[in-house]
Amino acid sequence: MTEQADEFIRQGLRVLDIEREAINDITPSIDQNFVHACQAMLGCKGRVVVTGMGKSGHIGSKIAATLASTGTPAFFVHPGEASHGDLGMITAQDVVLAMSNSGETQEVVSIIPVIKRLGLTLISMTGNPQSTLARSSNVHINVAVQNEACPLGLAPTASTTAALVMGDALAVALLNARGFTADDFALSHPGGSLGRRLLLRVSDLMHDGERLPKVEQKASIKDALLEISRKGLGMTSIVDEQDVLLGVFTDGDLRRILDLQVDLHETSIASVMTARCITVTADTLAAEALKLMEDKKINGLIVVNPQQCPIGAFNMHDLLRAGVL
Template identity: 75%
Template sequence: MKQTTDNFSALGERVLDIERAAIDGLYQSLDESFNAACQAMYDCKGRVIVTGMGKSGHIGGKIAATLASTGTPAFFVHPGEASHGDLGMITADDVVLALSNSGETAEILHIISVIKRLGVTLIAMTGKPQSTLASLADIHISSAVAQEACPLGLAPTASTTAALVLGDALAVALLNARGFTADDFALSHPGGSLGKRLLLRVADLMHQGELMPSVTADAPMRDALLEMSRKGLGMTAIVDHQNRLLGIFTDGDLRRVLDSRIDIHTATISEVMTRSCVTAKAEMLAAEALKLMEDKKINGLIVIDEQGHPQGALNMHDLLRAGVL
């Protein structure tokens, strides 16, 4: 019978109900075995090796990635490849986390003897506490669910969700125990937006040296406009003869001057500059500079040192190009 849109929605709700119930049932798995698994991973001097076949393997790969990105060195080893050479990746300092809903996955059971010979702590996550894998493991975490969301009871659905959630619980528990911070997370995600916000400094983005716009206070206004045009930042720093910052002149200041009766051909830049300008420090996070610009409703910043000497300049476009916005 052809399904209607209403039928699809009802079936989707049924899946969510079953998987929600599966997650609710996991609270009983957060017992001494869970604590022991966390402790073994926390004390591990090597890496956490995650393994699993089929859908459990896909979940295992995600768990390994989550562990690795949250302060617990980990990677995934395919159990089928393990028996053909990849077991060499496992050392005596490692901990193995093996996922199998049935606890009878042949490819995993086939490599347990070697894991045992290495003296590696074996943590099993299965849906069958009486299974072979559970009985052979040093620590067993139950991921048992009452039923799969698949109406045929065949496709791994609720069981893989349960394993994924338990993997997240392990990773986050370890994250907290290690005192893992947002800065630590950024170091393993330098290409992501969070990494850019937490790693990029103003010094990494600012225009400096010959690229920084700057004129002295006695310069004619036309010279300042030429400097702004050459450097392309929509502003220029105004300095005294000791190179101390006195003010700034921006595109916005130019518009205000054009609305006034000031003769732009004869005026010096000191007559029209903004004296109390907002500045930044080179060691500031780029994200802090962005917030400063947003709060002050400005598009650019002069970067100064402790003595008030300009070191560089940056504008909103620099932050946009860097992916900080």
């Protein structure tokens, strides 16, 4: 490695060390003030309004997004815009979380009187417990750090990391208190792959009705192969006279019986099917079905109702198309 490359690595490791230490610096702030902040946000009848200027604003915006996606209604308001009309977005039901490392940021301090006049609970997150913002707050969370990672001590680095981590701590504590579930999370992320994994059920992607591959137990292997070809899932279900599932026959099963030189026209499908096959119900999560298929090393599944009658079928290609795979 060149001398310059060595220096890049040295500086990178130095930053990681300082920012790890910054997290240690704020650990004592998970205290009674932290509890009061959580209680105020949990009891909020409106929304948590997060505000901050500059780098604190960027961190505040992320904290607001994390709160909103984990069950605590929240949004970010730029303090500069707040003084020019956006304060109208804040209602008497809201709680304000104001962020400023110095606690003296003019744009943030200037809106304190309005917040007080509205009678809102003001939670602050600063690195200076004696600052104007801290002293004006109902609850103050101290996120002071000993050193910034910036060698000049000017660019917010370790301090913004500390604030971000504290915001995550608040969000997760509230998530837990609300009993927020994976399904709840998915409802606020319906467009992403995570939402599809958490929300999509087998009923949403299975082939049913006329698209369901199915033959009776007296059908020949040839009849079953024709059904597999028509339905295009690489398998067919086999049922008895009451439409109860007896087994399944797949492309893989066909390859195995070809070596046995069976008569495809005369041999019944029931004699070569896989009995007691693995099935799922329509309300099974698609992600659960995927794991089952991967664990059992199978490419498709039959969906059954409580009476064990087949009502649908799907394969890996369906999971892939649905964005689950």
